[in-house]
Amino acid sequence: MDYTQLGRTGLKVSRLCLGTMNFGPVTSEDDSFAIMDRAHELGINFFDTADVYGWKKGEGITENILGRWFAKGGDRREKTVIATKLYGDMGDWPNEGRLSALNIRRAAEASLKRMQTDHIDLYQAHHVDRDTPFDEFWEAMDILKQQGKILYVGSSNFAGWHIAKAQETARRRGGLGLVSEQSHYNLIVRAAELEVIPACEDYGLGLIPWSPLAGGLLGGILRKIDKGRSAAEHITKELERHRDKIERYEAFCDELGEDPANVGLAWLLHQRAVTAPIIGPRTTEQLDGIVKALEITLDDKALARLDEIFPGFKTAPEEYAW
Secondary structure, three states, rough: EOOOEEOOOEEEEEEEEEOOOOOOEEEHHHHHHHHHHHHHHOOOEEOOOOOOOOOOOOOOOHHHHHHHOOOOOOOOOOOEEEEEEOOOOOOOOOOOOOOOHHHHHHHHHHHHHHHHHOOOEEEOOOOOOOOOOOHHHHHHHHHHHHHEEEEEEEEOOOOHHHHHHHHHHHHOOOOOEEEEEEEEEEOOOOOOOOOOOOOHHHHHHEEEOOOOOHHHHHOHHHHHHHHHOOOOOHHHHHHHHHHHHHHHHHHHHHHHHHHHHHHHHHHHOOOOOOOOOOOOOOHHHHHHHHHHHHHOOOOOHHHHHHHHOOOOOOOOOOOOOO
């Protein structure tokens, strides 16, 4: 396993981040345990979750699964850099969601309890809260840091200017600020290249791409459909929008002799500011296949070919002005 620093911090994390969103709703608890054990065997030390995962309001199903896995011992918690997120509503009463100081305090305590741990390594805002000033956000996060309940703070789904505003507020307060941004980024969805990635580079944030395979579109979907496998309705609609590009992409992967899913992940690992794409295997067999992406080196010619199939963006403002 390859490791890298998380943004400008001294924290070392694996180049692949294990996403746990499937744990509970899709993957059984026993299978989730097996996947996490296998991840450690493969050297993956970076796990990502969120209080809302499990998709039953207020239950924190996925965090509870992680907690019971940590409780099995064997240095599971000590070997894991655990990242979780808050923002989504965990109840129907006011202040049971978003980024007020009150909810940050309550949400952190609840996540710690569910995961049966005394601290969260990376605590992430799942979305920007336009109603909460960054001074309030940082004051609440600083208190959690002082109490030893969180170590680092990250963002998710922030625009470039949100990152800048958060960082400048933290700088004025004398704090470290954000160390990572979890953003929607893959070969098909490349808008982060306009301003989010430049902001991450300038402020020293590690980029953690979510949906690295565009919901399965980059995972060899055409060959899977040819073998009789079905796809969800929304994926089928997206496939029709991008069919020409996907056909060219899968043909190029055949030329490379590599699985499309692994090429999509390898491409992300070649992009600037990217720390670790979030992978979401549903079985240990899928996990074993995914880690092969780390062995793929894409030369300049291959990267140019992928840019030709899936054009990206210039850094703003050159994308739309001189």
